[in-house]
Amino acid sequence: MDEGLKSELQKQGIFTTTVEDIYNWGRKNSVWPLQFGLACCAIEMIAASMARYDLARFGAEVFRPSPRQADLMIVAGTVTKKMAPQVVRLYNQMPEPKYVIAMGACAISGGPFKQGYNVLKGIDRYIPVDVHIPGCPPRPEALIHAFMTLQKKIDEQQLTGKNRARYFDPEAPSEFPVPKFGEHDLEPPSNPDVWQPPALIRG
Amino acid sequence: METLEQIKLRIDAAIPGARLEIVPNDSPSGQRSLWLDNEHVFEVAKLLHDGPQFRFDYCSSVTGVDFLDAELAEKIKVKKLVDGVEKEVEEVKKTKRAGYLEAVYHLYSMELKHGPLIIRMRTENRADKNHLPSLTPIWRGCEFQEREIFDLYGIIFNGHPDLRRILMWDDFKDFPMRKDYVAPDDYEYEPTPHDDVLEKSKRQHTAAN
Numbered sequence: 001m002d003e004g005l006k007s008e009l010q011k012q013g014i015f016t017t018t019v020e021d022i023y024n025w026g027r028k029n030s031v032w033p034l035q036f037g038l039a040c041c042a043i044e045m046i047a048a049s050m051a052r053y054d055l056a057r058f059g060a061e062v063f064r065p066s067p068r069q070a071d072l073m074i075v076a077g078t079v080t081k082k083m084a085p086q087v088v089r090l091y092n093q094m095p096e097p098k099y100v101i102a103m104g105a106c107a108i109s110g111g112p113f114k115q116g117y118n119v120l121k122g123i124d125r126y127i128p129v130d131v132h133i134p135g136c137p138p139r140p141e142a143l144i145h146a147f148m149t150l151q152k153k154i155d156e157q158q159l160t161g162k163n164r165a166r167y168f169d170p171e172a173p174s175e176f177p178v179p180k181f182g183e184h185d186l187e188p189p190s191n192p193d194v195w196q197p198p199a200l201i202r203g
Numbered sequence: 204m205e206t207l208e209q210i211k212l213r214i215d216a217a218i219p220g221a222r223l224e225i226v227p228n229d230s231p232s233g234q235r236s237l238w239l240d241n242e243h244v245f246e247v248a249k250l251l252h253d254g255p256q257f258r259f260d261y262c263s264s265v266t267g268v269d270f271l272d273a274e275l276a277e278k279i280k281v282k283k284l285v286d287g288v289e290k291e292v293e294e295v296k297k298t299k300r301a302g303y304l305e306a307v308y309h310l311y312s313m314e315l316k317h318g319p320l321i322i323r324m325r326t327e328n329r330a331d332k333n334h335l336p337s338l339t340p341i342w343r344g345c346e347f348q349e350r351e352i353f354d355l356y357g358i359i360f361n362g363h364p365d366l367r368r369i370l371m372w373d374d375f376k377d378f379p380m381r382k383d384y385v386a387p388d389d390y391e392y393e394p395t396p397h398d399d400v401l402e403k404s405k406r407q408h409t410a411a412n
Contacts, residue, residue: 082372110390115400117379117386118371183376185387 020159027071027097028059028154031147034070034090035063039077041104041137048140058147067093072150074143075129078106078113079120081186085178091127092175096167099154101146102129105136112136125190127176128166204317205256207235213256218246226323236307236321241335244324245362248341251310251320259310259320262342265349267356268305269329269381275300302329304358308338308345326358329381337363355380 001018009016037045049055049063064070067090079087091100102123105111110121123129130153133146157165166172176194179186190197205213211223221243226236239247251259275298283292304326311318326333337360339345349360350369357378360366368375377384388403396404 082370114390115386117384121390181372181374183374185389189387189389 023159024155024157028151030059031072031099031150031154032062032064032070033060033072033074034067034094035065036073036090037076038079038083038087039104039106041076041107044137044140045074045076045103045143048143053140053144055144055147058144058151060147067091068095070094071097072099072101073127074101074103075107075123076103077137078111079123080118081120082118082181084120084123084126084186085180087123088126088176088178092178096174097165098167098174099130099150100127101131101133101143101150103133103143103146104138105134108132108134120186122195125195126179128194204312204315204320207237207320210257210320211237213254214247214250217250217254218243221247223247234321236323238323238325241324244322245336245338245341248322248338251322252341257320258312258314259318261311261313261318262338262345263309263311263319265338265345265352266307266309267352267358267380268307268323269356270300270302270305271329271382272302273300274298303327304329304333304356306335306349306352306358306360308342310342329357333357334359334361336361337366339363354378357381 001016006016037043047053049061055061060072067073071094073087073091073094075087091098100123102108106113106119107123108129110116110119113119114121120126124132131146131149133142135142138146159165159168167174173193176191179188179191181187207225211225214221214223222240224238226238228235251257277296277298278293279296280291281294282289284290285292305323307321307323309318310320310322324335326335335358337345337349339349339360340362346364347369349363350366352358353360353363353366354368354370355378367373371379379386
């Protein structure tokens with residue numbers, strides 16, 4: 001709806017809105033995260049949800065113990081290769097619409113364990129990530145900032161048209177293949193549908 | 204605690220046939236250890252646990268060590284005839300040593316408040332003769348640590364109650380802490396590469412082009 005017309009009508013005492021606005025407004029203010037943590041980032045996540053930082057202000061205080069009731073997965077911490085299939089499986093079990101925040105250096109890239117053999121170099125190799133937060137671990141403020149970024153993202157999602165949200169597209173996948181334990185590494189080492197490695201430019 | 208030499212004498216007296224060796228340590232700590240042969244280690248460990256002078260009731264850590272095949276250079280003095288005169292000449296003698304794996308145990312006594320006594324066991328080689336007796340029946344706390352060594356070094360502990368991989372998954376075939384382990388090539392971008400990582404990054408870069 002045209003913003004100018006909307007404010008003009010508001011001056012006349014007529015409040016107008018659209019289904020899309022109401023829908024997004026409702027969703028963005030009740031994003032329930034999945035209650036799971038993998039490493040020290042989870043401690044910061046817990047701090048963010050408690051009284052001092054109070055994630056409840058953003059409608060996200062209800063950490064759900066079941067993926068079937070959760071809207072948001074906060075991957076808080078180091079994803080080891082042994083843990084990665086379980087994380088993907090949890091994501092697959094979440095109902096649409098669902099979002100992912102990769103919290104901390106480990107979850108976005110492997111962090112200090114990047115040169116190791118047992119840590120997944122970023123959860124975005126297997127599932128689509130909406131917001132990445134750097135930091136080791138990120139402060140609760142950083143998580144809140146990521147959360148606000150996600151809210152903004154939800155607010156801008158369209159219900160119809162070409163740029164509609166992913167989960168309104170019947171062609172878009174809602175589940176992603178769970179990697180298998182191979183003899184030397186996870187198989188496959190990444191999901192090429194989700195993650196394309198950046199091109200290397202180095203002299 | 205008694206000195207390592209005294210402990211060695213005591214063990215020699217109590218268990219005839221046991222081969223022991225004091226392993227020197229050139230590092231600043233100078234902390235020497237006792238090498239035990241695989242046939243008698245269980246008996247010796249029992250003695251160390253129960254013997255009234257020892258009472259090593261606490262095993263604080265078990266460590267794996269990997270030694271690759273190596274060529275040892277040793278300088279020896281040889282008498283030689285040089286221009287008709289007998290002279291002492293230094294020669295470098297090279298010997299090949301097959302690689303082996305070691306398990307190192309740190310023992311303390313809570314009762315007598317002494318320790319650590321460091322004992323080590325050695326496998327014959329790194330490939331097929333990689334069995335060692337498990338000391339878990341004596342020190343229960345060794346269970347997970349021996350499993351970890353089994354997982355990361357591939358030493359098989361005979362007599363271990365539950366020898367499974369503990370950190371990596373069951374189907375994993377490699378032993379990541381061995382020196383010749385090659386990690387999967389699964390990271391593409393390194394912002395500040397150096398040393399080995401720089402080499403790896405260069406290889407990846409040329410492969411990508």
